Amino acid sequence: KNEVEQSPQNLTAQEGEFITINCSYSVGISALHWLQQHPGGGIVSLFMLSSGKKKHGRLIATINIQEKHSSLHITASHPRDSAVYICAVFRMNRDDKIIFGKGTRLHILP
C-alpha cells in the first residue's frame, strides 16, 4: 500500500463546479504540500500545510493531522484549472524525506 494515496485519480467536471481532491497518508508528517503540474511538465507549489486551512484565490486546502487526511478544493472551476494536482508529504522522522502521491488529473470542460 502506498504511503500517500490520492483520490480520485481522474476527474472531469463542468466549468463552474466545486472540485474536491483528497489525499490520505499513513505516516507521521511534518508538512504537506499541494502541487500543480500543467501539461508540458511545469510544477507550481500551491500550498504548504502543517495544520488547519489555507486559502488562495479560488483554491482552499485543509489538513486534519489526526485523521491523516488533506483536501484541496477549487471553487468556481475554470478550464485553466485543468492540470495534475499532486499531494506531497514530508515524513516526520530523522530523514524528513518527501513522498509524493500519484496525482489527480483534473479536466474542466467549458
Added chain:
Amino acid sequence: KAGVTQTPRYLIKTRGQQVTLSCSPISGHRSVSWYQQTPGQGLQFLFEYFSETQRNKGNFPGRFSGRQFSNSRSEMNVSTLELGDSALYLCASSLGDRASTDTQYFGPGTRLTVL
C-alpha cells in the same frame, strides 16, 4: 527575478553512457532538491542540498550522484545509464534550509531519453 533554470532541456543518450544535468536556483536560494518523474512511478525524491552539503538522499542506486557549488548551483550525474533512467528530471530551489517548511520553486525539467 529569474526562475529556476535547468540545462539541457532535452537529452538523448544510449545505455551505458553517463550524463550530467545542471540546475541554477533562484538568486538567493540556498537549498536545491532533485526529483525524477516517470509515468509509472510518478515523482520520486533524489537529493536535497543546502550550502554545498547533501542533507538527504532518496532510494536510488549509487549511479545517481549530485553536488552543489558555493554559488548554490547544483549538478546531478547518472553513470552507466539504463533504459529505466528515461524520465523528466526536475530541480527545485527554496530559500530556507528545509524543503519541508519552505515553498519550493520548480524548474522546467530536463527530459532524458535513454536508447
